[in-house]
Amino acid sequence: MTPVEQLRESMRKDRQWSFMYSMLDLDLDVSQGVILYLEDVSVSFDGFKAINNLNFYVNAGELRCVIGPNGAGKTTMMDIITGKTRPDTGSAYFGRTIDLLRLSEPEIAALGVGRKFQKPTVFESHSVFENLELAMAGDKRVFPTLFARLGGEQRDRIHEVLGIIGLQEQTHREAGALSHGQKQWLEIGMLLMQDPHLLLVDEPVAGMTHQEMDRTAELLLSLEGKHSVVVVEHDMDFVRSIAKRVTVLHQGAVLAEGSMDEVQNDPRVVEVYLGE
Amino acid sequence: MLAVLLVVAVVVPILNLVVPESSPWHVSTYTVTLLGKYLTYALLAVAVDLVWGYLGILSLGHAAFFGLGGYAMGMYLMRQIGDRGVYGHPVLPDFMVFLNWPELPWFWHGFDLFWFAALMAILVPGTLAFIFGYLAFRSRVTGVYLSIMTQALTYALMLAFFRNEMGFGGNNGLTDFKDILGFDLKSDATRIGLFLASAGALALGYLACRWIVTSRLGRVAVAIRDAEARTRFIGYRVDRVKLAIFTFSAMLAGVAGALYVPQVGIINPGEFSPLNSIELVIWVAIGGRATLYGAVIGAILVNYGKTYFTGAFPEAWLFALGALFVVVTLFLPKGIAGLVGMIRTWRRSRSPAGPRAEAAP
């Protein structure tokens, strides 16, 4: 970019300065029906292309499943969306207007992108209730947090979510003492407390029993419509039970996209999963 | 905890002033001053515990903030000497006359006013912590790296203050103080006053920290300690939380330093030595991380031990301190407070949750 172009770029009327983002209450614009745009994204670690020219769109209110073999770039894709990893090239937009690449993780989270990690990470020395309280949507700046008091309405909301994730009995237990499955649920509960527009859920049923899996599927399906959900999962039965649309990632790019049946019968997908 | 502190703050002066010296219950002024010094150490330990125990930042540089607070107070006390110094110069402290300084350096101006010096004792460490923390937390320097950087910070300050050119008395530091706010520093009443001020500062600092750690911000801090990335992904500005608490903690350390100096009567660059910073971490570790009262207990206990040992067996003190480091990290990861907790949970016959340290970098 020449200096003149740089200058022109910085003088653009609609330019949004990155330092202004935190002050702006950015409105999510999903007027085109698409909540997430990833276009021509590439990222490499030490020469290894984790993401290679990826194009990926999620519609508003959609429940999307992403599958793919190990190293296909699923987790890296989530890292890019949530601001943890910056891509080498490409763009990532939340709605039509919000450039995710200019924002930090907390800013992206505050805009309504929630994420559940592959390995369940909850705050182990806090109680289940406190975990949910911390995740709750609201003003998360330093001083408001220092003076924050829990209102009755908020308390109700926490109890409501406790009900949804079935952890009422554990309300005041330390999260570190929960079972693996319960931690998964708690993390999903924390996602719900954030009330995000877009949920990124990485392997939600790893280590769950069949009953727990069914309840998770039920929960995710119930979110559809109100929220957009992207689920990354290895368990094909689970994916089949919830998926309407499936994206297959391979070597950092989209290999196939469509309904579960279409994808399963795609020869390229079969080759990737079985051929190697 | 506060009740104990209150009792101490009332009883000790009474035992010193009212009880006659012949009585075994009499507390000498020397002991009062010693206790006052311990209380400032306790406040420093509370400050360290706030960032280490609750936020997971192992600062090896808190002695720097303590020292800066101490120097601010030392500069005030130095100016109070006036023309009573050895050289009798009306404005310049002795060491400046000795080094042929023509006039007072700009950064010494204003320190003849107590309120200004007191403000600086808080603001200077706070500002340094803010700048350092702003840079470090923004670029996500964490864990061991951060610890080493804080150590480098205090080391650099130590080297700097050793230089005569810095204008802080070089090697010898600031000493030969005469009086504070017009009260003679050597009088018993002033000593009691300083003791009470230390107790008051400790109580206030303790309350402030208590308030922070029980607020939602405190829970966010613990969340950062346990799972920093997760905290970020639910929307908290981790760098700002860290910055705010780190800066506050540095200010507390500055207050402790400012109260420490008039009681011991000297401040020199040795206060910045990395050894001091690490030593005060062990006070907290012994008392029990993430319990504020543990920090207080640890600071007082270790320093009492130090006073006793260096008097009775000077050779053995470093052996004892070294062994303390090893034993506490190996066998008492939660310190004395953890021991109490373990006994309590053992009574409730439930298996204690294993100690969890912050994740490796």
Added chain:
Amino acid sequence: MPLSPTSRSRRLPRLADLGLVYGFLILMWLPLGSLADEIDSALIDLSDRSFDVKQAAVEAIAIGGDPRAAGLFQALLAGDLYARKDDRRPVLVTPAPGGYRLTDAFHGSDLGEVERGAVKKITINNRMRNQLRTAIAALTLASPDPAIRLEAAQQMLGDADPMVIEAIREQLGREDDQRVRDYLDLSLALASLRDEDPAVRLASVETLAGSLYPESRNALSTLLNVESDPQVRVAAERALAATEQRLKLNAAAETLFFGLSLGSVLVLAAIGLAITFGVMGVINMAHGELIMIGAYTTYLVQQAMPGFLDYSLFVAIPAAFVVAGLLGILIERTVIRFLYGRPLETLLATFGISLILQQLVRTTISAQNVAVQNPSWMSGALQINPALALTYNRLYILFFSLIVFVALLLILKRTALGLQVRAVAQNRAMARSMGVRSARVDALTFGLGAGVAGVAGVALSQLTNVGPNMGQAYIIDSFMVVVFGGVGNLWGTLVAGLTLGVANKLMEPWAGAVLAKILVLVFIILFIQKRPRGLFPQRGRAADG
């Protein structure tokens, strides 16, 4: 002519007051016996009342060319020469109970004790002083020992006495030692700067251009003050500039050398840490004390073999490696292995160990510094040119640190242990399931890092004071080097150590040693904000904690 040419060259007189006499004497070379007689009578004349007679005597002795004359003249010049009153023989005196003990000043024979009144000091005047100096120079210039000739040539630099010049010309004709030749050439050039003929001065200026001897720079700037010939002036200015330029280059080279030397010390101190910290993730605050233990091992080895100082280091290096290494393994087995994955706890525990080790040395050996000696081959300097000398101890330590570095690199890259170490470092669980005995590997890795610290201690004992606190001086610097270079990267440690060393020395001239150090610390603190993983970071998924 009874003498062979070589011995003749030694015995030939180098000086004569009068050229004619000089030539004549050579032609009329007298048999040794009669020459000896002549010298004996001249020796008596030295205590004559007349300075003219004395001068003639000096001249006569000088012409004899006897090397013993130099000592005699030096004593005379220093006012230490006495004459025995009874036979006027020149003698040297040393105080004895009853008076003086006399030694013959020329032959060196002991003449017994006399009363104080039996001798009289031989006095000289200024003219004689000049004469003596010149004579001494000429005599020493003729010495068979090149080291003495070199010293003489250095002392004569800039001496414009025609006799000296003559002697120099003479010596140049047969001198075969290059360094002595250089000095003689320079001396001639300096002398001809004062020649009346501008052409000669010009030629001399050209010769001096770029010369690194301080005398030539002084002579050139003096010349500029007095020179009237414009052509010579221009040439002199240019010559001076060339000299200054070369001096600057050499000063830069010296700074670079000092920087690399400091850097190599930092690398040595840090490289063991790079292993324990970088490969194992263990913060070893006792690392500095392991260095100290290495230095004390050197001291003890030297104490144990007092007659073999020159070889002691070759014993000390393996000894220090073993002692520090075993200590390291002990520390790992008893403390650190319970703390893996908790770096901050290892920091505190090893700090405790460092305190214990310090106090242990204080209690068992001494709280004071101990004297570790340098072997003879470590002292002295490699003289690159008159303005640049590299001291051997720094030079050897520079090479030594490179050797240690390469050895470690080879151990980690080429040996089975190295492979296992890297495997455990990358994925402990996986390595263990592949049959790597991780506990053993941990102990050996830590022992290796500790052993290298011990070896570093041997090197440091040759440069700095050895005392119980010496380790503390290095621990923060070492961590800075490792963090700056990038954890887990030996090359990073090397580059970082050398860079920081050079940077420190570059800043020292204008900032002073302490401020330079502070600036380096501040720089690293700021640098880590920009690149939290150092110069050569490990990237990728594995690096994200």
